[in-house]
Amino acid sequence: QEIYIPLVSKGFQHQFWQAVKQGADQAGKDYKVRVTFEGPETEQQVDKQIDMLSAAMAKKPSAIGFAALDSKAAIPLLRKAKAANIPVIAFDSGVDSDIPVTTATTNNLAAAALAADKLAEKIGGEGEVAVIAHDQTSRTGVDRRDGFLNQIKAKYPKIKVVDVQYGGDQLKSAEIAKTLVQAHPKLKGIFGTNEPGAIGAGKGIKEAKKSGIVIIGFDSGKAQKDMINDGTIAGSITQNPVGIGYKTVEAAVKTLKGEKLPTIIDTGFYYYDKSNMSDPQISAVLYD
Amino acid sequence: MTSLSSQGPAVTPLISVENLSKSFPGVKALDKVRFDLRPGEVHALMGENGAGKSTLMKILAGVYRKDSGEVRLDGEPVEIESPAHAQSLAIGIIHQELHLMAHLTAAQNIFLGREPRKAAGLLLDEDQLNRDTQALFDRLHLVLAPTTPVGELTVARQQMVEIAKALSFKTRVLIMDEPTAALNNAEIGELFRIIRQLRSEGVGIVYISHKMDEIQRIADRVTVMRDGATIDTVPADTPMAQVIAMMVGRYLEHADKHIPDTSANEVLLEARGLTRGRAIRDVSFSVRRGEIVGFAGLMGAGRTEVARAVFGADPLDAGEIFVRGQHVRIRSPQDAVRAGMGYLSEDRKHFGLATGMDVESNITLPSLKRWLKWGMFLNRAAIHQVSQQMVEKLRIKTPSLTQTARLLSGGNQQKVVIAKWLVQDCDILIFDEPTRGIDVGAKSEIYKLLIDLAAQGRAIVVISSELPEVLQLSHRVLVMCEGRITGEVPGSEATQENLMALATRREAATAPVTEH
Amino acid sequence: MTPPAKSSWLSRLASAQAKQKLLAFASLIALIVVFSVLKPEAFMTQDNFIGILQSTTVIGVLAIASTFVIITSGIDLSVGVLMTFCAVMAGVFIVNLGLPLPLGIVLALAMGALSGCVSGLVITKLKVPPFIATLGMMMLLKGLSLLITQTRPIYFSDVEGFDQIALGSLIGEVFPSLPIPNGVLIMFVVAVVCAVVLNKTALGRYTFALGSNEEAVRLSGVNVDRWKVIVYTFAGTICGIAGLLIASRLNSAQPALGQGYELDAIAAVVIGGTSLSGGVGTILGTLIGAFIMSVLINGLRIMSVAQEWQMVLTGLIIILAVYTDNLRRNKK
Amino acid sequence: MTPPAKSSWLSRLASAQAKQKLLAFASLIALIVVFSVLKPEAFMTQDNFIGILQSTTVIGVLAIASTFVIITSGIDLSVGVLMTFCAVMAGVFIVNLGLPLPLGIVLALAMGALSGCVSGLVITKLKVPPFIATLGMMMLLKGLSLLITQTRPIYFSDVEGFDQIALGSLIGEVFPSLPIPNGVLIMFVVAVVCAVVLNKTALGRYTFALGSNEEAVRLSGVNVDRWKVIVYTFAGTICGIAGLLIASRLNSAQPALGQGYELDAIAAVVIGGTSLSGGVGTILGTLIGAFIMSVLINGLRIMSVAQEWQMVLTGLIIILAVYTDNLRRNKK
């Protein structure tokens, strides 16, 4: 009988999620299992994600991949999965429970701390910086914002974070970046916590014709890579979304075969800029 | 003339107003008006369209607030704040315009806000409500199921519901603003019976109407208003010609009826075998150039339905329409207008006027294509000019061509709707109740206009529930009953009696008659 | 002139309105049949049916609240966010302030009533059209929810029995083979109560009257403003119930959730035959509308239809559902 | 009674309507003054003013499109997503199919017209109310945009001059000290053209007439359906212009963006004095409404107000703006 593994993700429209999907599909091909991928339209719709999870379970899958929008809300359903002997593999964002066999994820707090280090280094350890985060409530948004803020506080007393705003889409992030430089003429750096945030920051700075502002981004995508190449963005942190997708499916297959897995599969993150973008190790985790 | 207002007996009026003024933007609707109403009298309020009658009554009913002046109730000054307040003062009103909730039943409309309750007041007692309403209808001799949604009723029956509603209150002052505009003779008789009964109970009734004969039948005193001011209050037996002169400021001449011979003229409009459900049953008729054909019948006879169907406003199950001998397919009003027809609806508020638009936009709406430059841009100058002509020709009372149509008085709104078809200049004109709510002066102007239009070679259909109007205008009268044409009478032979006989010729009584 | 029709129970059943409801129900059945045939092993299971019921609860309750407002010919764009606000306030009262569960619930519902009341007052006293008044309220309440929670979810994990509000099953305790969650039960109870309110009480009567002809209601001496405020207050309270349901289901108050739900709710209401121009509507229709939406989405998911296609199909079906509803109505 | 007033240029200027517009303008000025006083060094700069103009373009153009629809007493919930769809189609034509830029632009606008036309047909021929028809279209177009792009942005990086559509500055080339971006210029040109269409053409006249009393218009022999379809088609085309502006500005077509913009657009329209019940409205008012929104948001951002508070304040200001607009209207 066919092995079917649905992945219920946190979204599907971002390039990031498309890259995760790509990895999952690849693993599906390699291991000859059927994989589907879906997620709610915004990363706020916790209940819709649970409906998706519940519909996925109705399809009597062999295993489930799950990236939780909320670390606790899905637990009752996950218990059901456990009772029905459906192994759950968490990815991207974990669950506060020991039901998932393993979690394939990026350590976002650490990744954002690295972004803080890089930004601090480029502005010489002092001055005003700001954050354009992707939203107020999603796990990754919160972790990246806080990872960054904590690191600055702990290590760079001369750097002042003057504002944290939330972008959402690219256009809004660009508008925010423009007002940031208006409001804070001495601004030296911006951290954009995901793809629209980073690209929007770049766009806004370009439109404002400001030079000398250092942008550190997050994630990848063609526009962001272009901006790194032309110097608008100094550098970015990338996760390994293709790897996350691949490892999730792989972990599911292994579990079904009875193999033991570690509780966390750290899929890693990398800082990249113009200088190392074409390194094979880096270009493998970048996506368009 | 004798003025009654100063010399009447020394009873305290139920309600009286002194120096009452009210302005709307650009219009001084009431200018130091005085008026009084005694217990147990029917006091007719008369005046041309826009004289301020409805405005005065709306102030008494708490709909508008006065600008200045005094209102006294039983001799005590009062400030009437809202419709609810007026109700609590036992002042009831039947408004000129219908104000009903189409989706609610007749019973629910009538007792809105006063529903009988059950279960300790928590739930509505619908059965009791319907029983109360049935009792009310019985008292009014009105055959109507209390549970009928009023949206499904004809205008006339809706008017009856409004009347029933006003009568369901215990009122001491009852205002009736053109209650009979949509009623037929039998219903008017019924209404008058009720008015007389209320009068004998000591209720004071203000009665507004443009129908002169009604005033003589029912009123005790008459107050005439003109241009927002009180002209005088006179006894109801004052000669009507004199009252009219007070209203319009001059004596009107009565045009003699002349029926031209149109038998050789081209047939402009012909309908054959029109049928739709039970509303229109095998209706055929024709109208020649130069001819005015009247449609008589009781309320609900199906005349409006025929007119709407001919004009393409409603679909037909069967039947054909010929214009100038050519068979035409009319599936929408647009087709009808293209074929040279114009239709004036009986319900101007819903179907006649774009109430939010100004006077000139309304007047030029059907003919807009003619007022375009390069097929696209509005020719403002031409639009102004033609609208101004119409305003003058029909004496439409409006502060400007750009006044919003909603703010005109009822009669002037009607004139605007007439104007738009005159501008469109169609060959075939169907007028459904063209003088509904129009004052005597304007009425005779409209009659003259219709006669002129016919003389110029147009074919005209006039639907009217006022038999005198049908008699005065028609070269030929068709009578309908229950969706069928029950007879045709030449204009010269038509009398109220023979038309009524045909109008009540129900199917059961005789086999269908089609004698044309 | 037609004689007064005696409306018997039977003729009422066969009336146009009843027929319409039956037919709307038929569309729902048709959808279910289609999916059952296409994917019986996954769609036709008890678990999945319970899943569908469960997934309808929140939108169903919001749609019931919207039904009242829409029948007055108003609109309430704030329902989704208001639900969240009530969930958040439940968290504040129960978790942060540690008030007893029943008191916390009552207070959370009161916050819903209060917000609805504010909308109503803005509409009646400031004469701001409902669309804008509730759009403003939507933004305001969204901001407030985030402020109050400092953008973090409030978890009810330590509140004994809170998740049982939506997830427990009283029915299942009596009939173990029918583990219908309480949330579903609550939705049906709300529906029955609201149907009674709409059809048998003064509030319901004025709801219809306002949507039918507000000026006429005013001229009847009814205090239009007061009743309108009451309608919005009532709807706000119902949104509060939705807030408790979602909080219980997620065992947390998620402050950023809710926007966009108003559109699903309105779609359900209109698919259920309530007219956006007011004066017409039923609670049963609204429930059917909500089920049509959730069966559709569940079915497409079960069939693993790509999400992009799900959107396209949902768009089409919404239009079609309202179109066929029109067809029926015009045929009556 | 008063004689027909000859409306001179002067009396027209002092007319109620003109006064209202002046007053709406005054609210805008008031906002600007407040922010200028609170944060002169950042708010009162040329750069920031140009930034505000720039940030108004997309919503401004969408609001202009919505104005037509709202004056007919309709509503178009699809404008934001339709904008995106047109941006995507521009990408397909210009980038994927490699058509020449002008042709690609025309075709993209044609897709906007087509979508608007479909909405119009659904509304008139299937008699689905505008709210639902355009809600359905919104979902459908969103799904299509994602399908067509396979959920990936289409980049215009290799299209010579594409970013100049919105970001270049013809004015700046002539007056180097006034580098107003073309996007802003385009918005004003669209506004002027649309104001002419609304006030001086048959389309405009019928737009108002439809919103005033559709049935009366029909009985005047006007082909109501056709004009309504034309209005939605026209609005769709204008949305296409917004699509080109945003695509040029982002140098890419972002398939997932756009939803929610319709509410901002509608808010701008209503703040600008257009009535949701139809028959009343101006393009100038809409522009002022759009500027009120963007000045407000820009100012709050400049003042580093927390975003939660921005939401709360925006909600309040939207309600207040419409309220004061009512006040003025009633005082006239």
Ligand SMILES: Nc1ncnc2c1ncn2[C@@H]1O[C@H](COP(=O)(O)OP(=O)(O)OP(=O)(O)O)[C@@H](O)[C@H]1O
């Ligand atoms: N709400 C309003 N706003 C502006 N003008 C108004 C308003 N209501 C009435 N008017 C104007 O006030 C004047 C008096 O109108 P009113 O309706 O009282 O006349 P009427 O005597 O009842 O006429 P009719 O016989 O035609 O019903 C008219 O010129 C009318 O245009």
Ligand SMILES: Nc1ncnc2c1ncn2[C@@H]1O[C@H](COP(=O)(O)OP(=O)(O)OP(=O)(O)O)[C@@H](O)[C@H]1O
């Ligand atoms: N008692 C009634 N209850 C409900 N509908 C009625 C009633 N009487 C008539 N109708 C409807 O009205 C239709 C005919 O009305 P229509 O308006 O055409 O009559 P009319 O001759 O123009 O009279 P009116 O003076 O009322 O305009 C009927 O076919 C029927 O549909």
Ligand SMILES: O[C@@H]1[C@@H](O)[C@H](O)OC[C@H]1O
């Ligand atoms: O974790 C995801 C992040 O990596 C991406 O950038 O945006 C969506 C997030 O939830």
Ligand SMILES: [Mg+2]
């Ligand atoms: Mg009057």
Ligand SMILES: [Mg+2]
């Ligand atoms: Mg009639």
